[in-house]
Amino acid sequence: xxxxxxxxxxxxxxxEPAYLKIKNHVLSQIQNGVWQxxxxxxxxxxxxxxxxxxxxxxxxxxxxxxxxxxxxxxxxSGTYVAQPKFQSTLIEIRSIAQDIRERGHRHTxxxxxxxxxxxxxxxxxxxxxxxxxxxxxxxxxxHDNGIPIQLEDRVVDASIAPxxxxxxxxxxxxxxxxxxxxxxxxxxxxxxxxxxxxxSPELWISKxxxxxx
Amino acid sequence: xxxxxxxxxxxxxxxEPAYLKIKNHVLSQIQNGVWQxxxxxxxxxxxxxxxxxxxxxxxxxxxxxxxxxxxxxxxxSGTYVAQPKFQSTLIEIRSIAQDIRERGHRHTxxxxxxxxxxxxxxxxxxxxxxxxxxxxxxxxxxHDNGIPIQLEDRVVDASIAPxxxxxxxxxxxxxxxxxxxxxxxxxxxxxxxxxxxxxSPELWISKxxxxxx
DNA sequence: AAGTGGTCTAGACCACAGT
DNA sequence: CTGTGGTCTAGACCACTTA
Numbered sequence: 001x002x003x004x005x006x007x008x009x010x011x012x013x014x015x016e017p018a019y020l021k022i023k024n025h026v027l028s029q030i031q032n033g034v035w036q037x038x039x040x041x042x043x044x045x046x047x048x049x050x051x052x053x054x055x056x057x058x059x060x061x062x063x064x065x066x067x068x069x070x071x072x073x074x075x076x077s078g079t080y081v082a083q084p085k086f087q088s089t090l091i092e093i094r095s096i097a098q099d100i101r102e103r104g105h106r107h108t109x110x111x112x113x114x115x116x117x118x119x120x121x122x123x124x125x126x127x128x129x130x131x132x133x134x135x136x137x138x139x140x141x142x143h144d145n146g147i148p149i150q151l152e153d154r155v156v157d158a159s160i161a162p163x164x165x166x167x168x169x170x171x172x173x174x175x176x177x178x179x180x181x182x183x184x185x186x187x188x189x190x191x192x193x194x195x196x197x198x199x200s201p202e203l204w205i206s207k208x209x210x211x212x213x
Numbered sequence: 214x215x216x217x218x219x220x221x222x223x224x225x226x227x228x229e230p231a232y233l234k235i236k237n238h239v240l241s242q243i244q245n246g247v248w249q250x251x252x253x254x255x256x257x258x259x260x261x262x263x264x265x266x267x268x269x270x271x272x273x274x275x276x277x278x279x280x281x282x283x284x285x286x287x288x289x290s291g292t293y294v295a296q297p298k299f300q301s302t303l304i305e306i307r308s309i310a311q312d313i314r315e316r317g318h319r320h321t322x323x324x325x326x327x328x329x330x331x332x333x334x335x336x337x338x339x340x341x342x343x344x345x346x347x348x349x350x351x352x353x354x355x356h357d358n359g360i361p362i363q364l365e366d367r368v369v370d371a372s373i374a375p376x377x378x379x380x381x382x383x384x385x386x387x388x389x390x391x392x393x394x395x396x397x398x399x400x401x402x403x404x405x406x407x408x409x410x411x412x413s414p415e416l417w418i419s420k421x422x423x424x425x426x
Numbered sequence: 427a428a429g430t431g432g433t434c435t436a437g438a439c440c441a442c443a444g445t
Numbered sequence: 446c447t448g449t450g451g452t453c454t455a456g457a458c459c460a461c462t463t464a
Binding site for chain 3: 256257258269272275276286287288289290291292
């Protein structure tokens with residue numbers, strides 16, 4: 001018997017789910033500066049009472065905003081407005097291997113070339129390197145489920161990553177290695193991407209030069 | 214009284230939450246090819262029985278995987294393995310304005326310079342343009358809550374975006390405009406980013422040349 | 427009509443932080 | 446110790462798809 005119970009006044013025809021209402025409320029509090037970066041925001045219980053919903057609903061809203069990097073939640077302490085991360089404002093430098101794994105695919109790679117050269121005049125000028133700087137050069141092909149998907153042509157300042165040539169690039173990608181060795185890109189970073197050719201979008205060519213100063 | 218109840222055999226010392234176990238199970242089914250792209254995967258109820266958990270737990274696992282683009286869920290129909298999107302494998306070209314708004318901040322911008330020039334020899338060669346190609350050049354500063362955060366120095370092939378100079382760049386960013394005019398980057402795309410200077414990470418300089426062929 | 431996912435509830439136990 | 450977030454349950458109603 002689904003006859004209307006006498007008490008519940010549920011779902012007025014607004015149609016917007018409660019967890020979205022809460023997300024938007026939190027968002028606007030932050031946008032309007034009511035809650036500043038680093039501030040402690042109301043607890044789940046407080047929001048439950050304010051919105052007259054159960055705790056799981058508030059929890060979902062706050063958890064999703066945490067995933068969006070807008071909030072930081074600390075067990076036993078509270079929920080805070082996150083500091084913005086400026087690192088990834090314009091472009092996000094990603095790991096191709098991580099991307100493939102996140103898609104649920106198998107990532108493999110093959111090293112085609114690996115050598116050392118002195119920086120050319122163009123490179124010296126372009127990245128502001130000292131004359132005589134040695135550069136490592138690697139050419140690696142990445143596969144997604146066995147399909148070649150990206151050809152990575154990378155140049156790295158030898159003084160930044162002296163053990164570059166000794167790595168096993170079929171285990172860890174240069175991106176992942178350099179993130180460990182020099183996690184904060186403090187110098188110039190240039191990425192050139194050749195987008196998929198019309199009609200054959202399977203193979204990308206990526207040139208990456210990372211002579212972190 | 215928290216004496217152990219006689220029935221519940223909860224939380225064996227594995228410590229891994231149930232929703233993560235389910236996520237990992239789904240992931241490995243996909244990675245091992247048991248569930249292929251486009252396949253219908255078991256229903257929430259089926260997974261409830263398989264893992265002996267409540268539906269909300271299964272729902273959370275599948276909902277998060279949907280957010281990660283690994284699954285597609287259709288109300289009334291079922292849950293399917295998603296098709297991978299290759300568009301954003303290496304780098305993700307983002308809208309600075311969108312980024313700022315997603316952080317809950319206010320985005321404004323000011324046009325410093327806007328003009329037309331013939332492509333230089335270096336540009337002709339670098340992007341493989343026909344001699345005499347006209348290029349638009351814009352210099353725009355982006356603010357995050359009033360703080361200058363990025364100086365965008367962009368060069369665009371005039372034949373791709375003939376109305377480039379007529380746009381109101383304080384309403385829409387060049388990125389957003391070009392995504393509408395030429396949504397599929399079929400040619401070369403070069404991005405140069407000067408990362409934040411040590412100690413003053415507030416201002417980025419970004420040069421973007423987008424002469425889509 | 428039966429099945430599916432989308433949402434929600436009113437509880438609960440736990441680990442942890444800040445007294 | 447109290448309060449917080451992290452997780453989980455066993456139900457429930459709804460909108461939608463599929464047959």
